Amino acid sequence: MYDIVIIGAGITGSSIARELSKYHVKIAVIDKASELPAGASRANSSMIHGGFDDKPGTVKAKFCVPGNKLWHKLKDILDVHLDECGSYVCAFNDDETKHLEELLQQGKANGSAGVEIISGDALREKEPNVSPEIVAALWSPEAGIINNFEAVNAMIESARINGADLFLETVATGLLIDDAGNVRGVSTNKGDFTAKIVINAGGVHSGEIASWAGDNSFKIIPTKGEYFLLDRATKGFIHSFLFSCPSKAGKGITVLQTAEGNLMSGPTATEQKDPEDRSTTPEGLAEVLKGAKRLVPNFPVNMNITTFAGVRANTESGDFEISALKSPRGFVNVAGIKSPGFTSAPAIAEYTADLLKEEFSDIVTFSPNEKFIPERCNIPRFLYMDMAGRKALAEKDSSYAQIVCRCETVTEGQVLEAIHRGARTVSAVKMMTRAGTGRCQGGFCCPRVAEILSRELGIPLDEITRHGGESKLLIGKTKEFLLKGAVSE
Amino acid sequence: MSERIDVLIIGAGPAGVAAGIGAKREGAERVVVIERDWDLGGILQQCIHPGFGLRTFKEELTGPEYMHRFIQQAHEAGVEFRTNTMVFQIDRENNTVWTMNKERGIESLNPSAIVLTMGCRERPLGAIRIPGTRPAGIYTAGTAQRFVNMEGYMPGKRAVILGSGDIGLIMARRMIWEGATVEGVYEVMSWPGGLRRNIAQCLDDYGIPFHLRTTVTRIHGNDRLEGVTVAQVDEHMTPIKGTERFVQCDTLLLAIGLIPENELSRMAGVDIHPVTGGPVVNDLLQTSNPAIFAAGNVVIVYDLVDNVSDEGLIAGANAARFAAGKITSAKRIPVNGGENVRLYSPQIVTGETDATIFMRVTHPIESACRVFAVTDNGTELYTQRLRYARPGEMNEVRINAVKLNESGNVSNITVDIQGVK
Numbered sequence: 001m002y003d004i005v006i007i008g009a010g011i012t013g014s015s016i017a018r019e020l021s022k023y024h025v026k027i028a029v030i031d032k033a034s035e036l037p038a039g040a041s042r043a044n045s046s047m048i049h050g051g052f053d054d055k056p057g058t059v060k061a062k063f064c065v066p067g068n069k070l071w072h073k074l075k076d077i078l079d080v081h082l083d084e085c086g087s088y089v090c091a092f093n094d095d096e097t098k099h100l101e102e103l104l105q106q107g108k109a110n111g112s113a114g115v116e117i118i119s120g121d122a123l124r125e126k127e128p129n130v131s132p133e134i135v136a137a138l139w140s141p142e143a144g145i146i147n148n149f150e151a152v153n154a155m156i157e158s159a160r161i162n163g164a165d166l167f168l169e170t171v172a173t174g175l176l177i178d179d180a181g182n183v184r185g186v187s188t189n190k191g192d193f194t195a196k197i198v199i200n201a202g203g204v205h206s207g208e209i210a211s212w213a214g215d216n217s218f219k220i221i222p223t224k225g226e227y228f229l230l231d232r233a234t235k236g237f238i239h240s241f242l243f244s245c246p247s248k249a250g251k252g253i254t255v256l257q258t259a260e261g262n263l264m265s266g267p268t269a270t271e272q273k274d275p276e277d278r279s280t281t282p283e284g285l286a287e288v289l290k291g292a293k294r295l296v297p298n299f300p301v302n303m304n305i306t307t308f309a310g311v312r313a314n315t316e317s318g319d320f321e322i323s324a325l326k327s328p329r330g331f332v333n334v335a336g337i338k339s340p341g342f343t344s345a346p347a348i349a350e351y352t353a354d355l356l357k358e359e360f361s362d363i364v365t366f367s368p369n370e371k372f373i374p375e376r377c378n379i380p381r382f383l384y385m386d387m388a389g390r391k392a393l394a395e396k397d398s399s400y401a402q403i404v405c406r407c408e409t410v411t412e413g414q415v416l417e418a419i420h421r422g423a424r425t426v427s428a429v430k431m432m433t434r435a436g437t438g439r440c441q442g443g444f445c446c447p448r449v450a451e452i453l454s455r456e457l458g459i460p461l462d463e464i465t466r467h468g469g470e471s472k473l474l475i476g477k478t479k480e481f482l483l484k485g486a487v488s489e
Numbered sequence: 490m491s492e493r494i495d496v497l498i499i500g501a502g503p504a505g506v507a508a509g510i511g512a513k514r515e516g517a518e519r520v521v522v523i524e525r526d527w528d529l530g531g532i533l534q535q536c537i538h539p540g541f542g543l544r545t546f547k548e549e550l551t552g553p554e555y556m557h558r559f560i561q562q563a564h565e566a567g568v569e570f571r572t573n574t575m576v577f578q579i580d581r582e583n584n585t586v587w588t589m590n591k592e593r594g595i596e597s598l599n600p601s602a603i604v605l606t607m608g609c610r611e612r613p614l615g616a617i618r619i620p621g622t623r624p625a626g627i628y629t630a631g632t633a634q635r636f637v638n639m640e641g642y643m644p645g646k647r648a649v650i651l652g653s654g655d656i657g658l659i660m661a662r663r664m665i666w667e668g669a670t671v672e673g674v675y676e677v678m679s680w681p682g683g684l685r686r687n688i689a690q691c692l693d694d695y696g697i698p699f700h701l702r703t704t705v706t707r708i709h710g711n712d713r714l715e716g717v718t719v720a721q722v723d724e725h726m727t728p729i730k731g732t733e734r735f736v737q738c739d740t741l742l743l744a745i746g747l748i749p750e751n752e753l754s755r756m757a758g759v760d761i762h763p764v765t766g767g768p769v770v771n772d773l774l775q776t777s778n779p780a781i782f783a784a785g786n787v788v789i790v791y792d793l794v795d796n797v798s799d800e801g802l803i804a805g806a807n808a809a810r811f812a813a814g815k816i817t818s819a820k821r822i823p824v825n826g827g828e829n830v831r832l833y834s835p836q837i838v839t840g841e842t843d844a845t846i847f848m849r850v851t852h853p854i855e856s857a858c859r860v861f862a863v864t865d866n867g868t869e870l871y872t873q874r875l876r877y878a879r880p881g882e883m884n885e886v887r888i889n890a891v892k893l894n895e896s897g898n899v900s901n902i903t904v905d906i907q908g909v910k
Contacts, residue, residue, distance in 0.1 A: 278623075280620040306614070390595055398591040398594070399591070401590055401594050409577055440611075441613040441615050443610065443611055443613055443628075444610070444632075461640065474636060476642070477643070481643045481668055
């Protein structure tokens with residue numbers, strides 16, 4: 001029996017879980033994925049927005065700037081990599097420059113600190129590789145780029161340290177409602193989770209989940225965004241986050257340097273029916289490349305190491321849907337969270353906790369958890385440590401003196417720690433340690449990570465999966481397979 | 490204080506083991522080879538098929554057999570090996586090499602000379618940006634080879650092979666031997682990437698279809714690979730509409746090229762050639778940093794391991810000479826690649842030694858042609874007639890030091906392969 005079940009352990013659900021773990025309430029977070037992050041929190045621009053882009057008065061505008069401020073604090077508390085690099089919106093002509101003025105005013109109204117318009121030349125002094133045709137740019141010094149893999153894992157880990165339970169590979173299949181019209185929990189593929197409050201943080205599935213509660217007031221329009229990710233050797237090609245000037249067609253293609261130093265470009269915005277279709281397309285990738293080259297003419301696409309796509313939970317209104325339903329009582333939507341969702345998440349979490357206290361104090365007691373531990377430490381990042389730190393670590397534990405991933409210099413010690421923290425798949429290790437995110441894309445470390453998983457978990461190597469489900473890496477032993485009677489056609 | 494090492498070699502594949510032998514033969518006292526794997530031999534450990542060493546030993550050996558002979562010589566010569574040890578940093582100011590392993594922890598070494606023999610790695614899927622999903626079941630051919638030959642596991646039952654590099658061809662046959670189906674090998678170019686003998690022995694002998702000017706245009710399946718779309722391409726490598734075909738498979742093996750592995754070379758600050766992707770070297774196999782030498786696939790990707798071993802011996806010997814103060818400043822005559830030369834190495838000739846320049850043509854020539862080297866003052870240093878020249882098969886020219894030094898004032902040399910009437 002839980003007090004609260006949160007459906008979805010993306011950045012929204014994880015942040016809410018952590019915020020609620022500041023109270024003496026029993027929390028379960030369920031997610032259908034085998035590793036975190038999985039949905040839109042995994043495949044996005046990893047941007048912590050400055051807060052100038054949202055129309056004053058919208059729900060987004062309410063949360064974006066406060067969320068930004070919280071991340072600048074949380075990065076140290078949660079030990080998350082946040083590059084506080086700022087962002088530029090680039091204008092190519094007078095019309096676009098006029099638009100920058102509007103964004104500037106909007107930013108001021110939203111409380112976005114330090115936003116200003118600079119000349120194209122001033123931009124090129126900071127970012128020599130941008131297009132010579134850019135005439136002006138809106139500078140937002142508070143914007144940043146976060147390691148989104150770390151951030152989601154940090155949030156959920158912090159929630160778990162403070163008592164929340166996480167259930168992966170757990171698919172919500174329906175809502176339990178009693179005769180009086182009160183929420184009684186969630187049914188899943190792993191059985192029922194009873195609870196007095198159910199929070200719908202189901203991302204791209206949040207519309208469907210809301211409909212279980214009879215709420216059809218909003219509809220999710222799954223919107224695919226495709227990206228290029230380049231070799232970390234591109235580090236320094238640009239140093240921040242470059243937006244195109246937003247048009248009717250959307251925010252447009254951006255170019256950025258990830259928190260770890262990879263050059264990246266995207267996203268497209270293609271509406272689709274299937275919320276799970278994360279395939280890249282020739283058209284989408286062509287659009288990204290065109291947009292990237294417009295901002296950065298010498299975009300070194302030959303150093304591409306992977307392409308990927310994420311599906312974001314757009315709503316018809318374009319705004320977040322955050323509310324507690326009157327009926328069934330106990331059902332809360334934190335739905336339609338898309339850009340600037342990652343930025344807003346900690347502020348949304350605070351608001352949601354307040355909302356719960358206000359609406360449901362009669363059914364759940366929210367007494368403060370005096371033992372709440374705000375801090376959490378990331379798995380040691382060997383690549384970024386100084387030599388003295390590396391030596392000390394290797395002396396303390398020799399598994400930190402064995403490299404597993406050569407591209408990102410990830411040690412066996414880090415992989416073991418990820419497994420200790422719950423990693424069960426090759427991708428989970430990747431999310432938690434960056435093993436396999438480099439230029440060889442796991443060619444070298446995938447077999448090694450699989451071997452360590454197999455050894456540590458006591459699972460045969462041919463049972464290890466890439467990302468859960470049916471994604472087994474291998475189909476069996478060699479001769480055994482031959483003897484089973486597989487015959488070449 | 491760090492220990493005294495004359496020649497430190499990074500990587501104990503065919504180039505590194507040979508470099509160790511070369512350095513000892515030249516009189517170096519302490520020669521240490523660092524290897525990140527638990528055993529010596531590099532990629533040849535997993536190449537259990539025969540076909541190695543025809544030139545060096547006049548017999549057909551498997552990869553492990555070939556390496557065994559060199560490793561034995563290295564042990565006899567007194568080369569020290571340090572396995573399970575990774576070089577993770579080279580400081581360019583003072584050539585300090587940082588290593589780590591479980592027993593010794595993190596150490597810094599300051600050798601008198603370094604030989605880079607890190608080999609190459611396979612181009613991953615991302616490099617060619619195929620649209621679609623990202624399921625399990627997509628491996629580079631070498632990773633799959635490791636699973637099958639070293640771990641004893643099968644990556645899948647029904648494979649498509651993209652690219653016709655040699656490891657892909659070898660793996661096509663290997664999958665068949667293990668009872669799997671190989672639906673076909675798809676090569677985007679108009680010619681094969683690997684050796685003709687491998688096309689014959691690995692594909693033709695087993696009836697595996699080989700499709701030129703065809704590539705994979707889409708990947709299907711969410712958890713495990715369910716299939717790929719293949720299509721023919723036009724002369725601009727653009728897929729031709731209407732030629733798309735869905736091919737059901739659970740495994741996609743990639744043999745789409747090899748990239749010299751030069752992260753450490755870049756850290757060490759040696760000049761990298763923009764086309765080969767390896768260090769710029771002279772015929773002593775010395776890089777732009779005089780104390781650092783390089784040999785084997787880290788410099789340019791070879792077809793035959795015999796050449797890699799030969800180059801390793803040369804680099805090791807010269808590193809030993811450098812450590813002993815016997816190489817000071819050398820003459821530098823740049824080598825230019827002609828019209829039909831895609832890549833070549835070494836790029837600088839000193840005239841101190843006879844030199845072999847290895848190269849690959851850009852476009853195949855399927856008729857009589859000649860490979861040659863000529864100086865800018867018109868002296869023909871080398872010429873040899875060939876029946877054909879193919880990108881998948883390296884060519885070489887030999888430059889005789891005496892002849893070069895007698896050629897008067899030479900400011901550069903051009904190597905090329907051209908058709909003859």
